[in-house]
Amino acid sequence: MAMASEAPKDGFRLSMLIYDTRFRSFTIQVIVLILVLLGIAWLVDNTIANLAAKDKDINFGFLWNRAGYDIEQQLIPYTNDSTHGRAAIIGLLNTLVVAFWGCIFATIIGVFAGVLRLSKNWLVGRLMTVYVEAFRNVPLLLWIIVVFVVTSETAPQPKDFKVTADMVQNGTEPAAQKLLFDTVAITNRGWNIPAPLFERPLGVLHLGSVPVNLSFLAILAVVVGSILVNRAIRRKARLVQEDIGIRPVTWWKSLAVLVLPVVLLLFALGFHLDIPAFPTDENGVSKGFNFQGGILVMHSFTALLIALSLYTGAFIAEAVRGGVMAISRGQTEAAYALGLRPGRTMNLIILPQALRVIIPPLISQYLNLTKNTSLGIAVSYLDLRGTLGGITLNQTGRELECMLLMMLIYLTISLLISSLMNAFNSAVKLKER
Amino acid sequence: MKKSVFLGAVAAAALSAGVASAATLDDVKARGELLCGSNTGLTGFGAPDANGNWVGFDVSLCRAVAAAVLGDPAKVKFVPTTGETRFTALASGEVDLLVRNSTWTYSRDTDLKFDFVAVNYYDGQGFMVKKDLGVSSAKELDGATVCIQTGTTTELNLADFFKFNNISYTPVTVQDDSEAQRQYLAGACDAYTTDASGLAASRATMADPENHIILPEIISKEPLGPAVRHGDNQWGDVVRWTFYALLIAEEKGITKANIEEVAASSTDPEVRRLLGLEGDAGVMMGLDNNWAKNAIAANGNYGEIFEANIGTATPIGLARGLNALWTQGGLQYAPPLR
Numbered sequence: 001m002a003m004a005s006e007a008p009k010d011g012f013r014l015s016m017l018i019y020d021t022r023f024r025s026f027t028i029q030v031i032v033l034i035l036v037l038l039g040i041a042w043l044v045d046n047t048i049a050n051l052a053a054k055d056k057d058i059n060f061g062f063l064w065n066r067a068g069y070d071i072e073q074q075l076i077p078y079t080n081d082s083t084h085g086r087a088a089i090i091g092l093l094n095t096l097v098v099a100f101w102g103c104i105f106a107t108i109i110g111v112f113a114g115v116l117r118l119s120k121n122w123l124v125g126r127l128m129t130v131y132v133e134a135f136r137n138v139p140l141l142l143w144i145i146v147v148f149v150v151t152s153e154t155a156p157q158p159k160d161f162k163v164t165a166d167m168v169q170n171g172t173e174p175a176a177q178k179l180l181f182d183t184v185a186i187t188n189r190g191w192n193i194p195a196p197l198f199e200r201p202l203g204v205l206h207l208g209s210v211p212v213n214l215s216f217l218a219i220l221a222v223v224v225g226s227i228l229v230n231r232a233i234r235r236k237a238r239l240v241q242e243d244i245g246i247r248p249v250t251w252w253k254s255l256a257v258l259v260l261p262v263v264l265l266l267f268a269l270g271f272h273l274d275i276p277a278f279p280t281d282e283n284g285v286s287k288g289f290n291f292q293g294g295i296l297v298m299h300s301f302t303a304l305l306i307a308l309s310l311y312t313g314a315f316i317a318e319a320v321r322g323g324v325m326a327i328s329r330g331q332t333e334a335a336y337a338l339g340l341r342p343g344r345t346m347n348l349i350i351l352p353q354a355l356r357v358i359i360p361p362l363i364s365q366y367l368n369l370t371k372n373t374s375l376g377i378a379v380s381y382l383d384l385r386g387t388l389g390g391i392t393l394n395q396t397g398r399e400l401e402c403m404l405l406m407m408l409i410y411l412t413i414s415l416l417i418s419s420l421m422n423a424f425n426s427a428v429k430l431k432e433r
Numbered sequence: 434m435k436k437s438v439f440l441g442a443v444a445a446a447a448l449s450a451g452v453a454s455a456a457t458l459d460d461v462k463a464r465g466e467l468l469c470g471s472n473t474g475l476t477g478f479g480a481p482d483a484n485g486n487w488v489g490f491d492v493s494l495c496r497a498v499a500a501a502v503l504g505d506p507a508k509v510k511f512v513p514t515t516g517e518t519r520f521t522a523l524a525s526g527e528v529d530l531l532v533r534n535s536t537w538t539y540s541r542d543t544d545l546k547f548d549f550v551a552v553n554y555y556d557g558q559g560f561m562v563k564k565d566l567g568v569s570s571a572k573e574l575d576g577a578t579v580c581i582q583t584g585t586t587t588e589l590n591l592a593d594f595f596k597f598n599n600i601s602y603t604p605v606t607v608q609d610d611s612e613a614q615r616q617y618l619a620g621a622c623d624a625y626t627t628d629a630s631g632l633a634a635s636r637a638t639m640a641d642p643e644n645h646i647i648l649p650e651i652i653s654k655e656p657l658g659p660a661v662r663h664g665d666n667q668w669g670d671v672v673r674w675t676f677y678a679l680l681i682a683e684e685k686g687i688t689k690a691n692i693e694e695v696a697a698s699s700t701d702p703e704v705r706r707l708l709g710l711e712g713d714a715g716v717m718m719g720l721d722n723n724w725a726k727n728a729i730a731a732n733g734n735y736g737e738i739f740e741a742n743i744g745t746a747t748p749i750g751l752a753r754g755l756n757a758l759w760t761q762g763g764l765q766y767a768p769p770l771r
Contacts, residue, residue: 054524054546054662054663054664055546055663055664056546068589068592068593069588069589069592069604070591070592070602070604071604072603072604072605072606080592080593080596152619152621153619157620158620159566159620188619188620188621189578189603189605189621189622288575288576289566289574289576289577289578289623290576290577290578290603292576296603299621377608378608380605380606380607380608380612380616382606386583386606390517390583390584390606391583391584391588391606393517394516394517394520394583394584395540395584395588395589396540396544397520397524397540397541397544397545397546399521399524
């Protein structure tokens with residue numbers, strides 16, 4: 001008689017969608033999905049209706065029009081005759097270059113600060129605590145502005161480097177001097193650093209509209225080749241060592257392989273440095289407003305880079321500290337028992353294991369840093385936000401298009417970074433078999 | 434079936450939301466307050482004074498419009514906008530009217546869908562440099578670093594000027610006038626470029642105005658004027674004729690001080706039409722007939738507003754120049770009020 005849960009005879013009723021646990025979760029999902037889709041449809045429809053009311057359309061054609069404005073920092077050639085699309089790419093590259101170096105510096109700072117914060121040395125530990133707390137708890141924008149104002153207002157003006165007619169007559173020196181054997185000038189506009197130049201360059205390859213300097217490619221190829229040969233030498237030395245127990249002396253071979261080819265190539269290319277200097281007339285009196293030659297690294301770039309690195313570094317330091325503390329104390333004790341010194345214990349035992357804990361939070365810090373580069377507008381750094389989302393948006397009046405495009409680009413960058421880091425994470429994570 | 438009905442309702446709601454913002458005049462009357470897009474702070478043109486009251490040449494026009502529409506020049510809320518945010522603020526309906534030394538250009542008029550209803554200041558772009566730089570012409574600025582406000586026509590003129598004269602420069606793009614001034618004074622740029630009137634206003638606020646010169650070259654035409662959204666012609670008319678009322682008042686010698694006296698005694702038919710003593714000029718526009726009288730009584734006529742805020746007696750010290758009335762060799766000319 002005791003038949004368990006006999007199926008109802010009268011088949012499917014509507015109320016079962018709510019009262020029957022077999023269907024309820026499905027019902028809820030369908031309702032929520034419909035609501036979400038309706039919400040999206042409403043947003044899109046509202047946008048279109050309001051644009052129509054203002055007699056505007058959605059059109060990306062402006063990207064191919066002449067931009068008409070200049071950008072101070074450009075990694076690929078750009079003039080005011082280039083298109084808005086190219087201006088956006090210049091901005092994107094400016095964003096990426098800050099994000100790239102920012103991630104590297106922030107990681108270095110973060111790992112050092114995180115490990116040192118755990119130091120038994122009272123002073124070092126407290127100093128790192130102060131650093132982490134100061135940077136984590138003050139808004140990034142303030143740090144960017146502080147660093148920018150400090151770097152730009154403490155340095156002398158370019159005109160202080162100029163030699164005037166009076167100075168030539170009296171034999172006095174200008175108020176400010178270049179540093180590092182007269183090669184680097186730090187002004188309140190930026191760093192004027194020497195630029196590498198070649199007397200006999202290999203030429204330039206044009207890939208579409210992006211020029212590729214073959215000389216730099218050749219140097220890169222030689223350096224990579226040297227490193228590969230050096231690794232082969234060291235591997236051979238290790239085999240010999242494993243075989244007969246004595247490691248052959250290789251340092252001079254390594255040195256020769258690493259240095260000689262590059263030096264020879266640079267010599268062949270006629271390498272020399274283009275040192276920034278003021279043009280002078282026949283009496284040695286400086287002319288012009290700015291240093292000529294060399295490379296000008298604007299303070300807006302350095303300030304943004306420094307502030308982003310220090311700020312994100314503080315967060316990474318906490319992730320590193322957490323990762324190190326997650327490794328059981330027994331690991332350290334076992335390493336000490338084997339006679340490893342504290343430094344090598346950290347490098348060889350603790351950090352490699354801590355990496356597995358550190359990497360996931362590291363991904364979000366890299367994403368934060370990349371998105372935070374958009375604060376560069378505060379110090380006149382023309383990144384993607386400054387070009388596409390700033391000047392182009394304003395001059396063309398295409399707010400919606402520019403914003404959508406900019407969001408799409410930031411989304412793409414972020415997804416790329418996180419997929420790269422996820423791949424790295426799965427390479428180092430604990431392999432369970 | 435149900436879904437399509439719902440979607441239809443949603444679409445109708447969205448459409449009605451879009452249409453509702455068309456009649457700005459009704460909105461302003463219903464709100465009892467005019468939302469006026471102003472500068473974030475440009476002395477003489479639009480900036481809060483020590484007591485937090487907005488004063489200036491552009492601000493006075495907003496007050497005149499408020500007086501014409503609402504009968505009270507104090508019923509204005511000033512919304513500070515930067516060069517970058519001003520047009521978005523106007524297009525989205527955040528402000529009813531933009532009086533913020535904005536240049537009337539073709540693309541802003543057509544593509545951006547705005548109407549510049551009048552020109553309240555005929556200007557041109559200039560350069561300011563420090564005297565000790567020893568520069569006397571903008572063409573000597575080869576290789577200079579130039580501070581420029583982003584989102585302005587001046588940005589494009591600058592690129593064109595240097596390109597045309599075949600000389601180079603480094604731009605430093607800044608957000609607003611105060612940041613440009615800071616960088617210019619700190620020596621981060623050799624020259625600061627914006628409208629000549631803006632340069633004069635900036636120089637007036639510096640500690641040592643005598644050490645800065647404005648170079649003689651005027652490199653562009655910058656007709657600055659009040660802007661409204663395209664397609665709302667009634668509101669455009671209100672702003673345009675409020676401005677013209679101020680011009681006609683100057684032409685006819687009606688000032689803030691003597692307006693009551695003139696209203697009582699004048700026999701000039703145009704004055705009588707202007708002050709609402711004859712005809713229905715205000716009603717034709719959807720206002721009451723006292724509109725022009727209120728507008729003029731707010732801050733005086735065009736000439737009074739000019740002299741009080743940016744004229745030669747003020748620290749900014751701008752001469753009337755192109756902005757004199759047409760009867761005195763300038764370009765300011767109002768069509769007949771009839």
